[in-house]
Amino acid sequence: MKYKISELATVLNVTTNTIRRYEKMGYIKSKRTQNSNYRYYNEDDLSTFMNVRLLRKYGFTHTEIGNMKNSDMAGLISEYERQMKKFDEQINYLTNLRRRLKDDLILMKKAEGIKQLCYIRECVDLSYVIYQRRDEILTEPQRITAIQDHLYLSPEVLRVYLIRKADVENDRPILNAGVAIKTAHVDRYNIKQNEYTERYEKRKSLISFAKLPVNGEKNVKEALLKEPFKYMQEHNLKMNGDIIGIVIANVIEDQQEMQYVLVGVPIVEMQPLDYLL
Structure with missing residues (x-):
């Protein structure tokens, strides 16, 4: 025809x-x-x-x-197998990306209510890289490489803040901004580690929600640490490591851009000797 x-x-x-x-x-x-x-x-x-x-x-x-x-039949089969492998990799990536989206959604719904100010659970085991210390942007070449690998190779990248334990104890808490992924994804997505890659190990933590302005002064003690530290004092707990904050979402409230942050403070129970220190 x-x-x-x-x-x-x-x-x-x-x-x-x-x-x-x-x-x-x-x-x-x-x-x-x-x-x-x-x-x-x-x-x-x-x-x-x-x-x-x-x-x-x-x-x-x-x-x-x-x-x-x-192509002959063998060549065609080889091409189809290669494409199947590519699909499997994409499906795996999207499955993890969906899981991250679902986690964000759950956290946003919790943060929207903020009825339970503090609760205790184990934090997630993370690999992270810091890119900003207070107002200073950190630009060492190997650090930038590590940041890009974390940011683009893993589907479940997190925006995080780190507050060093030593800074809190010196009453000078400083926000260190960075990006993080689950430690399990380091090998899964072939993410190379270097001197700027740090590990936040899984540990018992006091979890709370807080809000920070995206622009302008961030009062760390008042916005992030006031409620968890009050809870710790009331329940005979003490800080046991660096504090991590996971950014949940950026929103507009009262004509101002705000960040909702999930705050995790590593804790242990205070022993009798601790009261004497």
């Missing part, structure tokens, strides 16, 4: 420009009638066009499809 270009476009539900483009790329080839010199296509062209569209749906590039035209 012969198809005019308009008829082939109608059957395939594409434009005539698409037909011409596929012909220019060498997938199909029109013939000319002897009498009218009209361009026409046959059943083989229709079948070839459909096959190319299917392969494009599978994610193959035009270059790959062009190479596959000359």
Whole structure:
């Protein structure tokens, strides 16, 4: 059966420009009638066009499809297996990305209520890199490399704040901003570690929610530490390591951009000797 270009476009539900483009790329080839010199296509062209569209749906590039035209069965199987592996990697990445999205959603719903100011649970084991100390942006080349790896290679990247235990004890708590991922993802996504990569180990923590202005002065003691430290005093607990804050979301409240932060303070129970120190 012969198809005019308009008829082939109608059957395939594409434009005539698409037909011409596929012909220019060498997938199909029109013939000319002897009498009218009209361009026409046959059943083989229709079948070839459909096959190319299917392969494009599978994610193959035009270059790959062009190479596959000359493949035998073994070569075709190899290409399909390679594409399957790519899909599996994408599915795994999206599954983890969805998990991170779900975690954010759960935390946002908790933060929206903020009915229970503090509760105790184990924190997540994290690998993190600091990029800002107070108002200073840290730009060492190896640090930047580590930041980019954490930020772009893992689907579950977190924005975090670190408050060093020593700074709190010296009554000078400083916010250190960074990015973090679950430690389990370091090997999973082949993320290289260097001297600027730090580890936040899983430990018993006092969890609370807080809000910080995105711009302007951030009162660390009042906004982040007031409620957890009050709870610790009331329940005979003490700080047992650096404090971590995980940024949940940026929102607009009263015409000001605010960050909701999940604060984790590592804790242990105070022993009788602690009261004497």
